[in-house]
Amino acid sequence: MLPLEDGFSRRFYYLRLSVTDVCNFRCTYCLPDGYHPPQGKVRNAFLSIDEIRRVVTGFAAMGTRKVRLTGGEPSLRRDFTAIIDTVANIPEIEKVAMTTNGYRLKERAREWFNAGLNAINVSVDSLDPRQFHQITGENKLAEIMEGIDAALGAGFTSIKINAVLLKGLNDYQLEAFLAWIKDKPIELRFIELMQTGEMDTLFRDHHLSGEQIKQQLLTTGWIQQLRNVDDGPAQVFMHPASQGGVGLIMPYSKDFCAGCNRLRVSSLGKLHLCLFGDGGIDLRDLLVSDEQQDELQQRIRTSLQDKSAAHRLHDGNAGMTPHLASIGG
Template sequence: MANQFEDSFHRKFYYLRLSVTDVCNFKCTYCLPDGYKPAEKQKPSFLSLEEIKRVTAAFAECGTTKVRITGGEPSLRRDFTDIIHTVASQPGINKVAMTTNGYRMAKHAQEWRDAGLTNINVSVDSLDPKMFYQITGENMFHQVMSGIDAAFDAGFEQVKINTVLLKDLNSQELPKFLNWIKSRPIQLRFIELMQTGEMDELFNRHHVSGVSIRNYLIANGWVLKVRHKNDGPAQVFCHPDYQGEIGLIMPYEKNFCQSCNRLRVSAKGKLHLCLFGEHGVDLRDLLESDGQRSALIDRIQNGLQEKAVSHFLDAGETGMTPHLASIGG
């Protein structure tokens, strides 16, 4: 095995977030309020199955054990099941996750599970169908709920639900969400709204700090769980009276980046060292053949030496990211 990917701050990287498309069919207020618009006039060329195989193999060789397939909406790819199988077939990869808006889950959850998907995250920003429509721009609440049921039926032991907290929209729904997970093995992850280049006004209007929810949880008997080395950034809490769990993702908290263990590759083949930050390191020219793997690994490792100690969001710097769909959230 090649050397473990490591940056100049001795952070090791076990977790790859691999975007396979930046296209999405939802119009979430905090991400793509006007819907998806291609960055170029010509048809975008997203990573092919062979390129996905090569980049995943390089990361696996350097200690990555978990790959999350993201978008946009990754299941919009016609070859999505093949992508899962390709990633899951790489030696060393023992966790293959996806993040989805859930609109195709009811039909395909079993097929994805059979292809090697081990973990599933679904974005559900409200348990009220009207508010769900207001936030996502799509009237698909019941379809998404059916998809979650289908995921459990397919054998997923836990489903993670991502909810972006929005003041004056869904921030009053905490009791409803807690009731929902009392008897279901759902990890409900509240994500603080993050400021990106195009979202200043929305951020100022709707940002809610996750600290207030953490204080509420601790006061009501929830206990922080131990974090594993390929886990995501959530602080996860459990409670003896609840089958479900609560995860808090609070990027504005001091030292949020201290335990960073993940890297991102965009749907066009760029390595992004941070969700917020830089132009990215182009890898695509080294994904043309299997014989380029050493050069690919070297380029990723060299790029890692440029990874900053933090994203500096707390200082109001939002970096180059125009919206979260552009490099897979």
């Protein structure tokens, strides 16, 4: 079957699948007041394991090879290990990743690895415990660092650390982060703060362009790497004296959307063509039985033709995304 392709000849090998929008952290750039269920939302309405299997099977039949399980915090689902196992056992899927705040990593890293998880992204916005507490609302840096060590010990060879760049809060810690990864096979990812519907003031006060970090890296011997077809949007840099690498995610950079290769499905079964789009396409009515695969795939293909060439963040338009947890970041 032909791979998924939009009207701009972009092909899509990478699915970000949210399994919950619930999170137990209160990060300043996402859920500063904590998680509150959307008005009218039915309790426990998230995609079931069977629905997850059906939607991933549909994407896999059209060329998807990598699935990232996201939230909220995905490990808050009691059946999360079973979700990993379900996705990993779909024959065409080659890589199963997750993004986590590290809350349960220490206790569950080996269990998840054995279930078929290949890669982990852990959010660590500061190496200073007090500042970490200030940014995330949780005083758990030590436990999360132990979880990262547990993941290395469990056999994970793809571990990435996500840090949202916040001017005046963590931007001065570049040297500390680089020293930390010098002897660790970990990729550090700096993510530009993105404007969302509920974060206008925070964005104005704390946005910092990743280009400044990029220039610092290039002038100190870091070398930009080539991008694989199923990689995320990061520009990756390596240094001959460091085991770890650095990735920069810069959504405000020129041509950021030109290499888009990923689609998103929310925890309620909606297809989102862009993190900053104006709404989702409901797929859930086609996840009731295995016999609906043809219709499911046709709806995804048809919807993809409406994908825009680029987001509108430069115009201050974040679409209908209230915060990053709402559809899995």
